Amino acid sequence: MRTLLGKNIVRFIFLVLLQGLVLAHIPLPLHLQLFVSVLFILFMPFGKRAWIGLLFGFLSGLCVDTLTGTWGLHAASATAAAFVRELYVRFSERYGHSESEFGTPPLSRMGLPDFSAYAALVILSYHAVFFALDAFRIWDLTTFGIMLGSSMLCYFCAFLSQKWFTR
Amino acid sequence: MNAFWQIIKRHAYIGLFVVLMFVSLQLFFRYHSYQQSMVHGFGLELQGGMNASTQRFRQLFYLRETNAALQAENAELRALAAMSHVPRTQADSTVCDSLYRQLYTYLPAQILYNSTEMKNNHLLLNVGRRDGVFPGMAVIAPQGVVGIVKEVSSHFSSVLSVLHSQSKVSVRLSSEAYSGSLYWNGKASDMAEMDEIPSHVVVRKGEKVLTSGYSLVYPPGIEVGRVVDVLSKPGDEFQRLSVRLVQDFKALDRVYVVKNLYRVELDSLMTGDMAGWPIRQAPEATED
Structure with missing residues (x-):
């Protein structure tokens, strides 16, 4: 359990720094943006204490905001993603009633369909809130396209990195 | 009572989410002037629209008083109209309004x-x-x-x-x-x-x-x-x-x-x- 906590703390620091100090300064084509800090929320262990997930989600967003100067933007997006994650856990019988306090959500344990749906929900909610607040035009087609593109990029990263995160 | 607290505890995360979201958005709108102005503009539009609707509704309660006031004003205007006056003399009757004298007044x-x-x-x-x-x-x-x-x-x-x-x-x-x-x-x-x-x-x-x-x-x-x-x-x-x-x-x-x-x-x-x-x-x- 202590190892799991340590792993998650390292993951938190690494992803926040990577996002705030490196990725935030690398321009991608077509105005796409890669948010890896959402992967911390995605791979946070499942547990019965929902408030921990929400609080750490919020903190990860707030830390990225502090590094990038986007006050509140990542914090709101990360909080929304953590909330959606919590809803998924509650409404999914298999994980919601897990006896394990710190069950992790790897692809190998969840299976491809479950993991795909779970990752899609969390990543999309993060990006939707981020771009909706940033552009402040929810039904703008260009913003919607960038949001979808960035989400797919992040989704791809989630599948690539899931083995390393859940090791 | 115990079951009640269980339910509250089970759903406390929703309250926490609202609080965290509120803090995030407060922070966001404080430092993002464009979005802040958009929200203010939307708020003004909403307030204006609601005020207009409630004002239209409130006016319905004063229709009787408004009608009475308009009727009194109409009575005064009718009294000023040409049909309520007669010429002072036959010779100069069509020259100027001031030469007409009041013949009729109107009581609402x-x-x-x-x-x-x-x-x-x-x-x-x-x-x-x-x-x-x-x-x-x-x-x-x-x-x-x-x-x-x-x-x-x-x-x-x-x-x-x-x-x-x-x-x-x-x-x-x-x-x-x-x-x-x-x-x-x-x-x-x-x-x-x-x-x-x-x-x-x-x-x-x-x-x-x-x-x-x-x-x-x-x-x-x-x-x-x-x-x-x-x-x-x-x-x-x-x-x-x-x-x-x-x-x-x-x-x-x-x-x-x-x-x-x-x-x-x-x-x-x-x-x-x-x-x-x-x-x-x-x-x-x-x-x-």
Whole structure:
């Protein structure tokens, strides 16, 4: 359990720094943006204490905001993603009633369909809130396209990195 | 109680989410002026829209007062209109308005009772002797004539409606100088008849029928109705016209009592009582 906590703390620091100090300064084509800090929320262990997930989600967003100067933007997006994650856990019988306090959500344990749906929900909610607040035009087609593109990029990263995160 | 706390504990994460989201958004809008201005603009639009809606709704409660105020203003304006004045002298009558003197003033009144279905119809008004109302005064509505005040008490007055078998209004055709009398035939509440028009006068259907002003009861030029048909047969000395009244007597609500400022002087010149002028076959009536 202590190892799991340590792993998650390292993951938190690494992803926040990577996002705030490196990725935030690398321009991608077509105005796409890669948010890896959402992967911390995605791979946070499942547990019965929902408030921990929400609080750490919020903190990860707030830390990225502090590094990038986007006050509140990542914090709101990360909080929304953590909330959606919590809803998924509650409404999914298999994980919601897990006896394990710190069950992790790897692809190998969840299976491809479950993991795909779970990752899609969390990543999309993060990006939707981020771009909706940033552009402040929810039904703008260009913003919607960038949001979808960035989400797919992040989704791809989630599948690539899931083995390393859940090791 | 324990189960209640369990439910609260189980769903406390929703409260935490709301708090965290609130903090994030507070932070966001504080440091993002564009989004802040957008939210302010939206808020103003919303507030303006809601205020406009509630104001429209609130105005409904003041319709009665607004109507009364408008009616009082209309009465003042009618008193200022040319039809309420007579020239001071025959020679200089058309030169300047200031040379006209006031002949009529108007008192706003509310109808308390109105019958339209009987053979002899009456109205009851909420104004009486204390308001300066006397028998013989004309009562008009925004669309046309209504009747003549018949009886007056301190606070109320009864009106002999145009829809009365004894009612008679001095009228003329809008295109011709010939005047005649308009009376109700006792059938439909929107139809009346006009007679005493010489047979050589060409009457067009749809022509306006106006008050003549000869009786000095009704101000001249008030539209009473429109000619619908000529009822007389060829060879008759006078024409009888069917007239559709412009005033819907079933929709009457507010009226004006017309005060003739020279009534006493005119009364003294007349042999009879002015109250009788427009009433046919009334015992106390005398035709003008």
